[in-house]
Amino acid sequence: MNQNVLQTRNITKRYGKIAAVDNVSMAIQKGDIYGLIGRNGAGKTTLMRMITALTFPNDGELELFGQTSEKGLNQSRRRMGSVVETPALYPNLTAKQNLEYYRILRGIPNKKAVYDALEAVNLTDTSNKKFKHFSLGMKQRLGLALALISNPDFIILDEPTNGLDPMGIVEMREMIKTLKNERGITFMVSSHILSELSLIATRYGIIHDGKLIKELTEAELYEQCQRCLSITVDDTTKATTVLETVLNTKKYKVINNNEIRLYDYFDNTSEVTFQLNANGVRVSAIGEIGDNLEDYFVSLIEEVNLSA
């Protein structure tokens, strides 16, 4: 059974007349890496700020580890780590001292927790360097170490790869994957770059103008973004036989009584049409469909803008 770590019900945050987050209902299940995607100013950070109690919703309900009361939410937040906006630590303390401060603050008796957190983000070598002398990439990693120190079940990261070089992005991605796989931590990660999130996320929420316009799983996104030939035929049973026996491919999916999606023969549609016709299948339409991730995201946003 899937267990919800986080659930929001019609959560809304308004600044004056503008709704930064508008009636967002979403759920993050245990073990998810939930990718929250949206353009700059879409409401990603505001949503995360409400979850982390940095701001309060005007309407709606927030449920964290099954708790909805103010006291219960505060208790649940102890099971959570977060880096919202930029990592903020004490600039004149070293990485180790900063983590030691938070270890004492959270009442963690195990002094090794500091070393473990630094090791998890590969910062043991620079643990005696002051935070103010850290590069942005190192700051992001130390922010993640801070989120890890209390051994949380759920971590919220707001654009963790912002400002990182390509190597830094890869490292951050690998760290998130490792933590999810080895420690079973649930993540909520925001970004405005879908292709970047697609490499780690298992579920997605697309937010635009404060509204959650689409939620989809990894498989659904893959399907949406996978290139394929959409073939409309009169008899799908006969058509699949032709695909398997004549064209020697099993890379297809029957969508309904008339449509088949073929994930093969992109460069040879005429051959597909010819063989189907030759074997008694009437092809009424054939064409390539599917977007790349960015196109899919842009088309979704355009769709919403047009319907608004």
Add this chain to the structure above:
Amino acid sequence: MLNIIKADLYRIFRGKTIYITLVILLALLVLQVLYGADGLIFGVMVYTEDASIIDADGALNEIISSNNQIMTGNHVPFSFAAVTDNLIYFMLPFIAIIAAADFSNGAVKNLISSGISRNKYFFAKFILLALFCVILMVIYVILPIILGTVINGFDGEFNIEFIKDVAKIYLPQFFLVFAFVCIGLFISFTFKSVAALNTIYIMFSLLPTIVLAILVEFNDKFFELMNYIPVFAIKSFAIPGSIATSDFVKMMITGCVYIVVCTVGGILLFRKAEIK
């Protein structure tokens, strides 16, 4: 809450601010013991028993002339009491590192998002500031006595009467210094910036006295308002028995009002505030 206090103490003692502040305070105390506190007394005006006013030519001259005496251990605390208001400036770095710095560098986000209640966070800062206020006051009272005794001898008896006399001056002064610190706490939680704290705190300590000093030039009745200004009230307590009981009560009530309003106001605002 205890964890917040323990963590903050860990952080404070690993920073330079506390050591720089204490070194400056110590240097000032040594200089005062060596050369007298008269050079540091500025614009003192003191009430008499019947609430008539003695200006700088009156009670102040008494202090100044006494300051010209040798600073013995027995004499030092009574002489230094006239400049206890300096402590409100020495508390400023502590207010900044304890309360305002968390907002300026954004570290407060990590605390609130990890499930620490805003009430507990606020009161942890309140207790820490009270603690540092006590520490500073103890240093301010005890150290000069030791220094004065070592350099010039004690010149009298160190007995319960001496301790009572010292306590009579410094306890109300401590109360008013803490009231002023609460104003700093309120500023920190309202404006959420070290720069704003420094500016408003210093303005709040200087401006009312300056404005009233100007107003008094036009009408003596404005002296009544002095009771409500902590900086002035701290100076007023410097000479035991120099202020009327009614004025003493007014000043203490004013201190109470500052503490209650700043604490309640601060926590109410912080509970609803957005944290950037």
